[in-house]
Amino acid sequence: MLGTVSLPGVNVxxxxxxxxxxxxxxxxLVAALDAAGVPCLPIGFVASASRQGHAFPxxxxxxxxxxxxxxxxxxxxxxRFHARLGERFFAGRRTIGVWWWETTxxxxxxxxxxxxxxxxxxxxxxxxxxxxxxxxSTPVHQVDLPVRWPDAPALPRDALGLPDDRPVVLFSFDHxxxxxxxxxxxxxxxxxxxxxxxxxxGPVLLVKSINGDRHPAAHDRVLQAAAGHPDVIVRDGYxxxxxxxxxxxxxxxxxxxxxxxxxxxTLAEALALGKPVIATGWSGSTEVLDExxxxxxxxxxxxxxxxxGPYPAEGVWAEPDLEHAAxxxxxxxxxxxxxxxxxxxxxxxxxxxxxxxxxxxxLAQRVRRATPWQARVLPDREVRTAREIAAGLxxxxx
Numbered sequence: 358m359l360g361t362v363s364l365p366g367v368n369v370x371x372x373x374x375x376x377x378x379x380x381x382x383x384x385x386l387v388a389a390l391d392a393a394g395v396p397c398l399p400i401g402f403v404a405s406a407s408r409q410g411h412a413f414p415x416x417x418x419x420x421x422x423x424x425x426x427x428x429x430x431x432x433x434x435x436x437r438f439h440a441r442l443g444e445r446f447f448a449g450r451r452t453i454g455v456w457w458w459e460t461t462x463x464x465x466x467x468x469x470x471x472x473x474x475x476x477x478x479x480x481x482x483x484x485x486x487x488x489x490x491x492x493x494s495t496p497v498h499q500v501d502l503p504v505r506w507p508d509a510p511a512l513p514r515d516a517l518g519l520p521d522d523r524p525v526v527l528f529s530f531d532h533x534x535x536x537x538x539x540x541x542x543x544x545x546x547x548x549x550x551x552x553x554x555x556x557x558x559g560p561v562l563l564v565k566s567i568n569g570d571r572h573p574a575a576h577d578r579v580l581q582a583a584a585g586h587p588d589v590i591v592r593d594g595y596x597x598x599x600x601x602x603x604x605x606x607x608x609x610x611x612x613x614x615x616x617x618x619x620x621x622x623t624l625a626e627a628l629a630l631g632k633p634v635i636a637t638g639w640s641g642s643t644e645v646l647d648e649x650x651x652x653x654x655x656x657x658x659x660x661x662x663x664x665x666g667p668y669p670a671e672g673v674w675a676e677p678d679l680e681h682a683a684x685x686x687x688x689x690x691x692x693x694x695x696x697x698x699x700x701x702x703x704x705x706x707x708x709x710x711x712x713x714x715x716x717x718x719x720l721a722q723r724v725r726r727a728t729p730w731q732a733r734v735l736p737d738r739e740v741r742t743a744r745e746i747a748a749g750l751x752x753x754x755x
Contacts, residue, residue, distance in 0.1 A: 365740045366396030366747055367724050368422055368450075370438070371429035372404035373413040376567070376595060377531065378622055380404065382455060382480070383429035384413055385503040386720070388713040391751060393721035398423055398747040402438075406533055406571070408595050414753035421742035422446065425727055427453045427478075432463070432470040433667060439473045451475050451727050455502070457619035458484050459538060459640065460661055460672035463491040467667070471495040476727060478502070480620045481641030500723055503716040504625045504707055512603035517563075518590070519607070524560040524690050527608035529601075529623050532572040532593075535666040538674065541566070542582040543614035545589055547682035555588045560690050562589045562612070565604065569593035606630055610689055610696070614654060614682055617674040618642045624651075625711060628703035633696035635685045639675040645711070650703035652689060652696075655681045 367390060371383025383399070390397040401415035426446065430438050435454060439447065454474040458467075468491035471477070477492065478500040479485035485499040514521045526548065530539040541564050548562040564583065569576035576593060583589040596604060605611070611627035613636040618624075621642035627634050628645055636646050638653025647653055656675035663670045689696040709715055 366398060366423035366425075366743055368398045368400055368426040369429065370400045370402070370426065370442070372407070373399055373401040373415045375404035375407040376598075377404060377407040377533070378457065378619075379429050379431065380407070381505060381622060382457075382502055385505055385713060386427065386429065386455070387754075388505075389503045389716045389720050390724070391754070392713050393717035395721050395724060396423070396744050396747045397751070398743055399750060402441075407531075407568070414750045416746060416750065419743065419746050421739045421746065422450070423740070423743050423747075424449070425451045425453070425724055427455060427724075428474070429455045432456050432458070432467045435470040435473045453478055453727055455480070456484070456488065458487050459617040459619050460668045460674050461487055462669050462672035463487060464667070464669045465491075467491075478723070481644045483641040483643070484619050498723065501710060501716050501719060502620075503713040503720075504622065504629065504711040506708075506712060507602035507605060507626050507630050509599040509602035509606060511606035512600060514607060517604065517607065519561060519563065523558065524609040524693065525607065526560055526562045526610045526612050526686065526690075527565065527605065527627075528562070528612045528614075529565040529604075530567075532566055532568040532575055535668070536572070536575040536578065537665055538616050538668070540614050540616050540677070541579050543677055543679060543682075544612050545579075545582045545586075547614060547677075547679045548589060548612070548686060549586055550679060551683035551686040552588065555586060559588060560609075560686075563608070564589065564591045566591070566593045567595050602626075602630075605632065608632060609693060610635065610686070612682075612686070613637065613642070614677040614679070615640070615642070616676065620644060621646070625707055628700065629707040631697060631700050631704045633689050633693070633700045634703060635682060635689060637675050637677040645706060646703065650706050651700065652685045654678060654685060 372380045387397050387399050399415035452474045454477045477497045480502040485497050488497045528544045552559050583591050611632045611634045615637050617640045619641045625645045634651040639656050655678040658673050659676045661668045661672040
């Protein structure tokens with residue numbers, strides 16, 4: 358007896374245990390689908406360039422599948438995963454790619470990946486606008502994707518080697534994400550301009566990174582930028598999820614002078630904790646940060662230039678105004694009470710638009726619209742088996 362493909366459930370493929378942005382996207386997408394009551398089958402793989410520090414129950418090679426698949430895999434990896442998962446995974450199913458991109462231009466070799474998906478979800482208007490010119494007939498939808506709500510007490514300052522009685526500015530980034538895009542050197546320089554004379558009562562800038570051991574030359578550039586200023590502290594290495602949240606909770610201000618972001622998860626998580634955020638006012642981060650919710654930094658657009666990872670040299674990203682950033686740092690740290698009151702609007706924006714609960718309904722509707730009404734009809738036995746696997750995994754997550 359044959360069944361139906363109305364909406365029995367959805368497969369979500371992602372690096373569920375990895376400590377990187379795509380892993381966070383996949384985990385939170387499952388959380389939102391859980392909240393919407395959509396049966397969800399997480400199918401995981403190992404992202405070898407990142408630590409596998411998240412315990413997240415998932416399948417690796419399930420014997421049954423749902424008719425809609427969401428791949429939390431960027432365009433550069435999509436052809437490889439198409440080959441790895443095989444024709445059985447894709448035949449007769451609707452495949453959705455969740456893609457991130459951080460500059461204005463998608464190179465032709467990445468545009469070829471549109472052939473492997475039926476539609477693409479972009480987590481910000483900036484990403485959608487960058488992808489659409491290269492998409493051909495493949496639809497690109499802007500979709501609000503959920504942000505994890507940090508839930509951990511602030512780490513003790515002394516455990517971090519930070520002073521208890523001085524304001525702390527935090528910037529965190531992953532060396533795997535292209536150093537010049539994340540621009541920690543800009544953050545350090547803006548802080549030095551804001552507070553040129555170190556003092557016993559002045560603020561401290563903590564630059565927290567991961568994967569510096571994989572990019573030693575890039576990490577040396579960060580250390581050189583911080584040299585000679587004792588109030589700039591550089592730390593590299595992974596923290597457990599609770600400690601990472603506790604680090605953000607312990608800071609007074611979050612700073613990001615990025616040149617481009619697809620969305621800016623670290624900014625959104627800082628806003629969720631009610632932290633004043635000073636950040637470049639361009640690219641995907643404007644979904645959460647503007648004059649109403651934070652402190653955007655002026656910028657001028659400029660070419661990306663050569664040797665910037667996957668980004669084409671003729672693409673465009675932002676050059677933040679370091680003098681403006683320095684002025685904002687002085688203003689915000691000069692009146693933290695006022696800045697925190699302003700940051701409350703950012704916290705509310707994340708809660709009402711980007712929490713798992715807020716995203717649940719719209720994501721479920723988007724999945725329903727993607728259900729392949731012309732696809733092959735799946736046997737009831739396969740759907741029942743997929744539901745049983747999905748239910749078991751959801752019970753383990755709970």
